[in-house]
Amino acid sequence: MKKFTFYYLVFTFFFFISSINAQTKSNDIDEKYRPQIHFTPEKNWVNDPNGMVYYKGKYHLFFQHSPNSSVWSDISWGHATSNDLVHWERKPIAIYPDSLGLIFSGSAVVDKYNTSGLGKNGIIPLVAMYTSHDMKKEKAGVIDVESQSIAYSLDEGETWIKYQSNPVLKNPGVRDFRDPKIIWHEQTKNWVASIAAHDQISFYASSDLKNWEKLSDFGKTVGSHDGVWECPDLFPIQYEGKTFWVLIVNINPGGPNGGSATQYFVGDFNGKEFKCDYKQVKWMDYGPDEYAGVTWSNTGNRKLFIGWMSNWEYANIVPTEKFRNAFTLPRELGLKKINEEYYITSTPVPELKKMEKKSIVINNLTINGSSDLTDKIGKMEVPSKFNLVLSNKSDFSIELVNTLNEKVVVGYSKDKNQFFLDRRNAGKTDFQKNFGRMNYAPRLSSSDEISLSIYLDLASIEVFADNGLSVLTSVLFPNEKFSKINFITSEKLLLKNFTYTPLNSIW
Numbered sequence: 001m002k003k004f005t006f007y008y009l010v011f012t013f014f015f016f017i018s019s020i021n022a023q024t025k026s027n028d029i030d031e032k033y034r035p036q037i038h039f040t041p042e043k044n045w046v047n048d049p050n051g052m053v054y055y056k057g058k059y060h061l062f063f064q065h066s067p068n069s070s071v072w073s074d075i076s077w078g079h080a081t082s083n084d085l086v087h088w089e090r091k092p093i094a095i096y097p098d099s100l101g102l103i104f105s106g107s108a109v110v111d112k113y114n115t116s117g118l119g120k121n122g123i124i125p126l127v128a129m130y131t132s133h134d135m136k137k138e139k140a141g142v143i144d145v146e147s148q149s150i151a152y153s154l155d156e157g158e159t160w161i162k163y164q165s166n167p168v169l170k171n172p173g174v175r176d177f178r179d180p181k182i183i184w185h186e187q188t189k190n191w192v193a194s195i196a197a198h199d200q201i202s203f204y205a206s207s208d209l210k211n212w213e214k215l216s217d218f219g220k221t222v223g224s225h226d227g228v229w230e231c232p233d234l235f236p237i238q239y240e241g242k243t244f245w246v247l248i249v250n251i252n253p254g255g256p257n258g259g260s261a262t263q264y265f266v267g268d269f270n271g272k273e274f275k276c277d278y279k280q281v282k283w284m285d286y287g288p289d290e291y292a293g294v295t296w297s298n299t300g301n302r303k304l305f306i307g308w309m310s311n312w313e314y315a316n317i318v319p320t321e322k323f324r325n326a327f328t329l330p331r332e333l334g335l336k337k338i339n340e341e342y343y344i345t346s347t348p349v350p351e352l353k354k355m356e357k358k359s360i361v362i363n364n365l366t367i368n369g370s371s372d373l374t375d376k377i378g379k380m381e382v383p384s385k386f387n388l389v390l391s392n393k394s395d396f397s398i399e400l401v402n403t404l405n406e407k408v409v410v411g412y413s414k415d416k417n418q419f420f421l422d423r424r425n426a427g428k429t430d431f432q433k434n435f436g437r438m439n440y441a442p443r444l445s446s447s448d449e450i451s452l453s454i455y456l457d458l459a460s461i462e463v464f465a466d467n468g469l470s471v472l473t474s475v476l477f478p479n480e481k482f483s484k485i486n487f488i489t490s491e492k493l494l495l496k497n498f499t500y501t502p503l504n505s506i507w
């Protein structure tokens, strides 16, 4: 080949590739409500995160996805991977519907010892268990609509093969029987699946991921029962040198601020039964828009969690264009004891620091009344992060405002000892009657100092108070970007620290 032709071809090839890149980039950036620091597929509907597994340096995120529609319909498992939980690579659909039904939520594990026998030539299989949801049966009004199936991957999660003898776990006579989350239980050397069964969790055991035997049920008399239980997750977590077991149970409706939400129980699991000293319902996130959240498998003692950033009350009608709904920031879970009770803490994973541009730090600012903090930071960008440390001695609110005077307000009420998030005037709200409401979260920490970490994206806000003890996640649809930050207090208050950090887009 002539030298010129060779260079011409190389140039044309790179020009072609970079224009494709530029195209995807600009599509992602130009769309008004397209999240800049949260994963979304290029187009169409998403709900629950599924099958999250860490393998060979890659975090896999599968998710409920309608590949051909911007509303819930032809539910398949979409797929994305990341090396750092920050930047995501969009992948082809992993699992499509079949004669057994739609591919509902589930989990995936690394079958290191090939207990399933699905591994070949020394290749470790990844095994996913999901719910097959038969729409024909649903329409016929019969009970056994949902059963559990498996699929496996022999190429590190890239492609999935359905097991030929699906379903592996037939419906036991419960209409809502779904969302299996599998763990390896070391003491009993068994796989344990937690499955939502109407408004309880059923535990099943298996030595090979194909034959399952029922262990026990949990939850009849504890927790919130104002909706159907979905997407459970059972896992051990270390705290002060001891092992505790956490059972996450998503519930819809019945959340603390309406609609869908994530409750949890802290107790013990002996390989057969989950037990806990139940006093009151505990919520992982009090905001309206964290649902179906569960953890990654195969991450050792690190418990990494991600939720769907929406709510079944309005998920199908939120005013976005190409895509509909996103995921929360990935969060790291911990435990904290307060007044003899154990609570989960959830904080954004430290990997997210990669998105940070240069911070502006302001220390010891006394505020009496109202202060425009935009003056102090120069210019406010979206996406960005705001960290604040202040005393709990008075009411305060932080207003993020745009030039149309739309605002989202995050604050604290001393009398009620609770945080709030007000999106009543934060832009578009009229697509659903409950959307524009106030949201409250109790303050659990008893410390004299309140710390807040707030992540603002083009169409969402996530508030982590007291190192993740009280969390509020909310989507927002402002008609213009927020550009101003006001701090308002009812009496003189010392803002010990205010750190403003603009963030780079992950795309």
Ligand code: FRU
Pocket: 047, 048, 064, 075, 104, 105, 131, 178, 179, 230, 231, 292
């Ligand atoms: C939770 C859920 C799951 C189900 C999936 C269907 O949001 O209802 O229980 O598997 O969504 O898409």
